[in-house]
Amino acid sequence: MKNNHKILAVANQKGGVGKTTTSINLSAALAKKKKRVLLVDSDPQGNASSGVGVNRTKFARHLYHAYTGAFETNEIVIRTSVKNLDIIPANIDLVASEIEIISLDNREFRLKNILTQVTPNYDYIIIDCPPSLGLLTINALTASHSVLIPMQCEYFALEGLAQLVNTIRSVKRSFNDLLFIEGLVLTMFDKRNKLTHQVAHEIKQHFGNQLLKTAIPRNVRLSECPSHGQNIIDYDKNSTGAVAYRKLALEFLKNQKAK
Numbered sequence: 001m002k003n004n005h006k007i008l009a010v011a012n013q014k015g016g017v018g019k020t021t022t023s024i025n026l027s028a029a030l031a032k033k034k035k036r037v038l039l040v041d042s043d044p045q046g047n048a049s050s051g052v053g054v055n056r057t058k059f060a061r062h063l064y065h066a067y068t069g070a071f072e073t074n075e076i077v078i079r080t081s082v083k084n085l086d087i088i089p090a091n092i093d094l095v096a097s098e099i100e101i102i103s104l105d106n107r108e109f110r111l112k113n114i115l116t117q118v119t120p121n122y123d124y125i126i127i128d129c130p131p132s133l134g135l136l137t138i139n140a141l142t143a144s145h146s147v148l149i150p151m152q153c154e155y156f157a158l159e160g161l162a163q164l165v166n167t168i169r170s171v172k173r174s175f176n177d178l179l180f181i182e183g184l185v186l187t188m189f190d191k192r193n194k195l196t197h198q199v200a201h202e203i204k205q206h207f208g209n210q211l212l213k214t215a216i217p218r219n220v221r222l223s224e225c226p227s228h229g230q231n232i233i234d235y236d237k238n239s240t241g242a243v244a245y246r247k248l249a250l251e252f253l254k255n256q257k258a259k
């Protein structure tokens with residue numbers, strides 16, 4: 001795979017596992033490596049939008065309007081304060097898209113078509129998915145080259161993973177035959193916790209080298225920075241969270257070269 005125009009979905013239907021934190025900070029780390037990055041907020045919660053400092057009340061156009069065709073894609077892209085990082089924002093209106101497209105032709109291909117218009121402008125497009133396997137996630141998987149799966153090291157981490165893998169397989173079969181799993185990334189890793197190591201071991205046994213080498217530690221700075229509308233590298237570049245997300249970006253880039 002060439003190093004440009006790569007589209008990555010960050011997905012796991014489990015809530016609160018670090019999808020948005022990973023989407024924002026991987027995007028920012030890549031942008032700081034001089035890659036042109038578009039972050040796509042595909043979650044009606046709009047956390048990726050507020051997390052990069054896009055104020056929900058101040059933007060009138062967002063992903064919903066691209067789904068309805070009311071605006072062209074380049075009309076909904078917003079520059080963030082981070083150089084090389086743009087975002088397509090979302091808010092609660094996006095809930096309606098999922099319902100409105102149910103009866104439309106090619107409903108699984110809407111996001112793919114939306115992104116086609118702007119894809120040449122970027123090296124990487126990263127899609128933050130909602131915690132469900134509904135049409136928004138199906139659209140993200142159909143539009144993407146690969147999927148990154150954040151996993152929280154907790155007792156029920158593996159529960160639901162089979163369902164996610166089945167969904168990825170069925171999207172691959174029906175809509176996107178080149179789709180593959182980019183990797184699984186452990187989040188909120190607590191090296192002093194025995195359970196963390198047990199879960200990590202179990203994931204490694206199931207997924208082998210699909211488990212990325214970089215684990216993201218639990219770091220309070222990572223939970224603080226969204227309320228400041230900042231990524232972790234700008235918020236506290238020496239924090240363990242910033243170091244980990246920079247490392248994740250390097251591992252990700254290295255894997256691109258190998259593909």
Ligand SMILES: Nc1ncnc2c1ncn2[C@@H]1O[C@H](COP(=O)(O)OP(=O)(O)OP(=O)(O)O)[C@@H](O)[C@H]1O
Nearest residue numbers: 015016017018019020021131188217218219222223
């Ligand atoms: N490594 C970490 N260390 C500490 N806190 C974290 C870390 N990663 C995420 N968090 C916090 O955990 C919460 C859930 O993270 P996040 O919003 O990224 O998960 P999500 O999978 O996107 O959630 P949802 O399913 O609701 O979209 C947030 O409050 C976030 O700030």
Ligand SMILES: [Mg+2]
Nearest residue numbers: 019020043047
């Ligand atoms: Mg989220």
